[in-house]
Amino acid sequence: MxxxxxxxxxxxxxxxxxxxxxxxxxxxxxxxxxxxxxxxxxxxxxxxxxxxxxxxxxxxxxxxxxxxxxxxxxxxxxxxxxxxxxxxQMLLSPYDHILYFCLIRGQSRAQARERTQKVMEDLGLWEHRDKLASDxxxxxxxxxxxxxxxxxxxxxxxxxxxxxxxxxxxxxxxxxxxxxxxxxxxxxxxxxxxxxxxxxxxxxxxxxxxxxxxxxxxxxxxxxDTGVGMRVIVEPAAGNGSTAPEILEPKSAEEILAIVERGLREKRKVTFKPASLEDAFIKIVGGSIEVENT
Ligand SMILES: Nc1ncnc2c1ncn2[C@@H]1O[C@H](COP(=O)(O)OP(=O)(O)O)[C@@H](O)[C@H]1O
Ligand SMILES: [Mg+2]
Structure with a gap:
């Protein structure tokens, strides 16, 4: 529907x-x-x-x-x-918050008490019912x-x-x-x-x-849609002086296999990183989401 x-x-x-x-x-x-x-x-x-x-x-x-x-x-x-x-409201208990809300909405006291307990149990708030909201x-x-x-x-x-x-x-x-x-x-x-x-x-x-x-x-x-795929990070080989990892975007199973084989042969650490929504967002919107958040 x-x-x-x-x-x-x-x-x-x-x-x-x-x-x-x-x-x-x-x-x-x-x-x-x-x-x-x-x-x-x-x-x-x-x-x-x-x-x-x-x-x-x-x-x-x-x-x-x-x-x-x-x-x-x-x-x-x-x-x-x-x-x-x-x-x-920091000086009310969670129980009172919800109970008063029910009363404001026109429920009877009995109804309001029942409803308050049910919602608080459902949302995992019941054990906190008598604390102050500020706590x-x-x-x-x-x-x-x-x-x-x-x-x-x-x-x-x-x-x-x-x-x-x-x-x-x-x-x-x-x-x-x-x-x-x-x-x-x-x-x-x-x-x-x-x-x-x-x-x-x-x-x-x-x-x-x-x-x-x-x-x-x-x-x-x-x-x-944006074609962001899995990233593969290959750590630099020991002793070659480089510290920057290679970041690869394999497009096929063959490419993935080749990267893994090379990693094994050269004793390099290979990490797979699934495509994230962040990668897609950057491609869709043309920039990071953080740019205008400061
Ligand atoms: N009451 C308002 N009067 C004039 N401009 C507004 C008002 N509320 C929001 N805007 C403007 O409308 C645009 C969208 O705002 P808003 O819907 O609050 O965005 P978001 O929730 O995604 O941060 C912004 O440019 C904001 O400055
Ligand atoms: Mg907003």
Whole structure:
């Protein structure tokens, strides 16, 4: 089932900045769809249009079959949004955060207690329920923010840079949680400028640069389309004075075999490095993702 549909979407901000131009794609139920691009590429703009927080200038977008401009009220009960750099209230416990959220959304006390416990257990937060948010690690804080988005049981979840500033363990814990949510039928659109995050999570990937689509497809297609292949690193032979390793890009099984045979003969260390999304990104966008991130 198609959950999100975007056709020829564009956004020009008052003042003239063209943040998005002619973007089209769709997202199926149960997918993690990653919107990848450098800072300023237009990711937040696109996410906010789909979350009915911002109006497009041209084109159409619909979520769960409802047009974002014509029927935003029909969309909002079914979605949840985690904005860029959301923070919990540091002096509340995780339990109170989620319980109050349920109450604000109109659930009875009994319902709210039951729902809070369920969501906290699902997201691995139950054992931390009585701590202060300020005493949680970054990964747990972000889980708490996501838990608050989850209590309404949204069909579609929009997350803007959900793992920014987290340590590697915290990022992995968020990744596994998001994957678990899609297994239960949720559909997720997340923005990121982390290539490893997109590589691990994305069922489909939209790479935007300066508001335009530069790639739409799977991670494997991104690598395949750009022809980035496996790299083979051959360490220099002992005693020949050179310290620079050779970096080779074999195109066939024969070439790989020849490299391995030479490595054995010359007693050189040979390391295989699979093609990464980073290699593909550099070829697609024409530069590293870090360039404009400073
Ligand atoms: N409210 C706004 N008014 C004017 N320009 C904006 C506004 N929000 C974002 N922009 C501009 O639109 C472009 C895309 O921004 P954004 O969607 O935030 O990108 P990203 O999330 O990929 O970093 C940038 O050039 C940014 O400066
Ligand atoms: Mg952004």
């Amino acid at each position: 198609e959950v999100v549909r975007v056709e020829g979407l564009g956004k020009t901000y008052p003042g003239g900045t063209k943040a998005l131009e002619d973007v089209s794609f769709s997202i199926d139920q149960g997918e993690i769809f990653c919107l990848l691009g450098r800072n300023g590429a237009g990711k937040t703009t696109l996410l906010r249009i789909l979350a009915t927080q911002l109006k497009p200038t041209v084109g159409r977008a619909s979520v769960l079959g409802h047009d974002v401009l014509a029927e935003p009220q029909a969309i909002r009960p079914h979605i949840a949004v985690v904005p860029q750099e959301a923070r919990p 949680l690690s970054g990964g747990l804080r972000q889980r708490l923010i996501i838990a608050m988005a989850m209590v309404a049981d949204p069909e579609v979840l929009f997350l803007d840079e959900p793992t920014i500033g987290l340590d590697p363990l915290g990022r992995r814990s968020v990744w596994s949680m998001l994957r678990a949510l899609t297994k239960k039928g949720a559909t997720i659109l997340l923005t990121t400028h982390y290539l490893d995050e997109a590589e691990v999570l994305a069922d489909h990937l939209l790479i935007v640069d300066k508001g335009r689509t530069v790639f739409l497809g799977t991670v494997d297609e991104a690598k395949g």
